[in-house]
Amino acid sequence: MSAVKLDGKATAAKIKADLTTRVAALKERGIMPGLGTILVGDDPGSQIYVAGKHRDCAEVGIASIRVDLPATATQAEVESAIDELNASPECTGYIVQLPLPKHLDTMALLERMDPAKDADGLHPVNLGRLVHMVDAPLPCTPHGIVLLLQEYDVPIKGAEVVVVGRGITVGRSLGLLLTRRSENATVTLCHTGTQDLAAHTRMADIVVAAAGVPELIKADMIKPGAAVLDVGVSRVEGKIAGDVSPEVEEVAGFLTPNPGGVGPMTRALLLSNVVEAAERL
Ligand SMILES: Nc1nc(=O)c2c([nH]1)NC[C@@H]1CN(c3ccc(C(=O)N[C@@H](CCC(=O)O)C(=O)O)cc3)C=[N+]21
Missing domain, CATH: 3.40.50.10860 (Leucine Dehydrogenase, chain A, domain 1)
Structure with a gap:
C-alpha cells in the first residue's frame, strides 16, 4: 500500500490564487x-x-x-x-x-x-477567543492542517485524532480547533509525559506529529489507512527532518510530504489572516 499524498504545496497554491483576487x-x-x-x-x-x-x-x-x-x-x-x-x-x-x-x-x-x-493568531486575546469559540484569526499551522484534510475529504467529524506535541503554535491550538462543534473530532493531546505514545497513535484515524523529534512516528505506530500529518521542521545536517519516518508511507492512507506538506499551508494561512484583517478595516 502507498499513501495518498496530502499535497500542501498544490492546496496552498489554490488558496493563494483566491487571496490574489481578494487583494485586488x-x-x-x-x-x-x-x-x-x-x-x-x-x-x-x-x-x-x-x-x-x-x-x-x-x-x-x-x-x-x-x-x-x-x-x-x-x-x-x-x-x-x-x-x-x-x-x-x-x-x-x-x-x-x-x-x-x-x-x-x-x-x-x-x-x-x-x-x-x-x-x-497567537496573541493571548485571540487564543482566548478560540477557547471561547468566537471569531478570531486562527493559528496558521492548525488552520492549514484542517483545510488540507478537508481538501482531500479526510473525515474529521467523529474522527479519533491524536496530536503529538502540546506547543502553543501547533498542538495545543489544533486541539482547540478540532474540538469545535464545526469540526467535532475527538482529540487526544500527547506529549513527552505520555506513558505509551504508540498505544494512542495506533488507535487514531488522524495522527498529527508536531513534537519536533526527527522520525518519532514509526510505521508500527500507525493504524493502516490512517491520515498522517508531519509538522516537524527539525534540521539535520542542513536538511529538513520531519517527525515521521519514511516507512510510514507504506501503512498510512494519507500522508503529507515534508517539505511540500504542512509548511506551505502554514504560509498560505498567514497570508489569509493578513487579507482577512484588511477586509475587516
Ligand atoms: N511567529 C511564528 N510564526 C510561524 O508561523 C513560525 C514561527 N514563528 N517560527 C518558526 C515556524 C516554522 N514555520 C514554517 C513555515 C513554513 C515552512 C515551509 O514552507 N517549509 C517548506 C520548505 C522550506 C525549506 O526548504 O526550508 C516546506 O515545508 O515545503 C516551514 C516552517 C513557521 N513558523
Whole structure:
C-alpha cells in the first residue's frame, strides 16, 4: 500500500490564487494590505522562513515590511519595533518570528501586539477567543492542517485524532480547533509525559506529529489507512527532518510530504489572516 499524498504545496497554491483576487478587490477600495515581520537574531532556519513569507506576499500582491534586529536586541528595542508596527498604517498585520532569544520575555511581547494585527493568531486575546469559540484569526499551522484534510475529504467529524506535541503554535491550538462543534473530532493531546505514545497513535484515524523529534512516528505506530500529518521542521545536517519516518508511507492512507506538506499551508494561512484583517478595516 502507498499513501495518498496530502499535497500542501498544490492546496496552498489554490488558496493563494483566491487571496490574489481578494487583494485586488481590497486595493480597488483603497486598502493596501501589508504584512510586517519582526525577526530577532540570525538563526538560519528563521531567516529562510521569513524570506519565504515576504516572497509569498509579493506573489499575492501584499506589501511587506521587514524588521530585523540583532540577537542582542533588548526587550525595550523589540517593544519599540512592536509599537511602530502597531501604529503603522502600512502594516495591516504582522508576526514576531518565534522562538525568540532566551533573554527576551516572549509572552510580554505577544501581549504588546495589537490583537487586530495579529497575523499568527497567537496573541493571548485571540487564543482566548478560540477557547471561547468566537471569531478570531486562527493559528496558521492548525488552520492549514484542517483545510488540507478537508481538501482531500479526510473525515474529521467523529474522527479519533491524536496530536503529538502540546506547543502553543501547533498542538495545543489544533486541539482547540478540532474540538469545535464545526469540526467535532475527538482529540487526544500527547506529549513527552505520555506513558505509551504508540498505544494512542495506533488507535487514531488522524495522527498529527508536531513534537519536533526527527522520525518519532514509526510505521508500527500507525493504524493502516490512517491520515498522517508531519509538522516537524527539525534540521539535520542542513536538511529538513520531519517527525515521521519514511516507512510510514507504506501503512498510512494519507500522508503529507515534508517539505511540500504542512509548511506551505502554514504560509498560505498567514497570508489569509493578513487579507482577512484588511477586509475587516
Ligand atoms: N511567529 C511564528 N510564526 C510561524 O508561523 C513560525 C514561527 N514563528 N517560527 C518558526 C515556524 C516554522 N514555520 C514554517 C513555515 C513554513 C515552512 C515551509 O514552507 N517549509 C517548506 C520548505 C522550506 C525549506 O526548504 O526550508 C516546506 O515545508 O515545503 C516551514 C516552517 C513557521 N513558523
